[in-house]
Amino acid sequence: KNAGKNQVTVFDPDMRAARLEHSRLTTGLRHAISRQELTLNYQPVVDLNTGGITAVEALLRWNPTGDKPVRPDVFIPIAEETGLIIPIGLWVLEQACADARRWYEQYGVYVTVNVSGRQLRDESFSEAVLAVLRRHELPEQALVLEITESMLLATTSAETQRLISVLAKLREHGVRIALDDFGTGYSSLAYLRTLPVDILKIDRSFTTALTDVDHRQRTRAFTKAIVELSASLDLRTVVEGVESDDQASMLQQMGCPLAQGYLFSPPTPAARIDDFLRIAPWQEAAA
Ligand code: C2E
Numbered sequence: 001k002n003a004g005k006n007q008v009t010v011f012d013p014d015m016r017a018a019r020l021e022h023s024r025l026t027t028g029l030r031h032a033i034s035r036q037e038l039t040l041n042y043q044p045v046v047d048l049n050t051g052g053i054t055a056v057e058a059l060l061r062w063n064p065t066g067d068k069p070v071r072p073d074v075f076i077p078i079a080e081e082t083g084l085i086i087p088i089g090l091w092v093l094e095q096a097c098a099d100a101r102r103w104y105e106q107y108g109v110y111v112t113v114n115v116s117g118r119q120l121r122d123e124s125f126s127e128a129v130l131a132v133l134r135r136h137e138l139p140e141q142a143l144v145l146e147i148t149e150s151m152l153l154a155t156t157s158a159e160t161q162r163l164i165s166v167l168a169k170l171r172e173h174g175v176r177i178a179l180d181d182f183g184t185g186y187s188s189l190a191y192l193r194t195l196p197v198d199i200l201k202i203d204r205s206f207t208t209a210l211t212d213v214d215h216r217q218r219t220r221a222f223t224k225a226i227v228e229l230s231a232s233l234d235l236r237t238v239v240e241g242v243e244s245d246d247q248a249s250m251l252q253q254m255g256c257p258l259a260q261g262y263l264f265s266p267p268t269p270a271a272r273i274d275d276f277l278r279i280a281p282w283q284e285a286a287a
């Protein structure tokens with residue numbers, strides 16, 4: 001990026017291909033909403049003690065017409081760079097709230113939606129969120145916004161304070177905030193003291209390392225400490241990326257109440273969430 005104008009890298013075929021691909025995706029993404037190429041999948045958040053579904057996380061999928069699906073790790077950064085994340089983020093909120101209404105009304109299951117820094121910085125963000133909830137007649141308690149600490153860091157401290165006050169305002173209305181990918185940033189613990197959050201999502205890298213031969217002892221001690229700290233701060237703890245029974249039972253023993261991961265279900269279309277909720281055995285037991 002900082003290379004001079006006459007650098008040979010300008011003609012590097014790999015870079016040229018990457019740049020073409022990037023602009024092709026950017027053009028495609030501009031039409032993704034109108035061409036109805038966006039969908040949401042939902043991943044259950046499971047109560048480790050009962051096995052029941054407590055919440056679902058909305059995860060965006062993009063299937064360009066006549067092309068193979070593009071991964072969120074690839075298109076979300078492009079959407080952020082171009083500002084397209086503003087309309088796309090609104091689309092996600094609308095769709096997630098439309099789907100969440102029946103889940104919340106019938107089963108008390110809430111929906112969590114990932115939010116980008118760019119969206120949070122938008123002046124009209126909190127009003128837009130509250131308007132979507134009103135439009136779908138969904139109580140504020142049915143929605144959780146997932147943020148990351150890096151979203152708040154990449155800016156001046158005055159701006160950080162402003163973003164925190166936007167979150168605090170939404171929270172006063174009853175919308176809850178989850179801190180996503182916890183443990184991957186470098187100031188995680190310091191942030192926990194001051195951020196207006198309700199839910200802590202422990203990053204998948206901890207879960208993976210729980211059963212990793214090299215690091216498991218330290219990881220277990222560390223994870224248990226986070227779970228306990230989180231509980232003593234009255235935060236709900238969710239652990240991400242649970243793939244095995246071993247990991248699930250270890251986390252349950254540590255007192256971690258909630259988990260997400262392929263062990264329970266990958267992100268899946270809304271219709272399958274309806275099926276899960278309808279046939280859930282604990283639902284009959286509770287009735
Ligand atoms: P995230 O919010 O941390 O979401 C969790 C990611 O982990 C998802 O990837 C999910 O499919 C994956 N995952 C869940 N369980 C497991 C597991 O057991 N093992 C493994 N290996 N992976 C698991 P996905 O759907 O590809 O999304 C990637 C990231 O893209 C998300 O990370 C989030 O940061 C972002 N993203 C997705 N949807 C949206 C959206 O609507 N808006 C915004 N701003 N970002 C989004």
Ligand code: MG
Nearest residue numbers: 057114146180
């Ligand atoms: Mg998330």
Ligand code: MG
Nearest residue numbers: 180181201240
């Ligand atoms: Mg995460």
Ligand code: MG
Nearest residue numbers: 180181203204
């Ligand atoms: Mg993540």
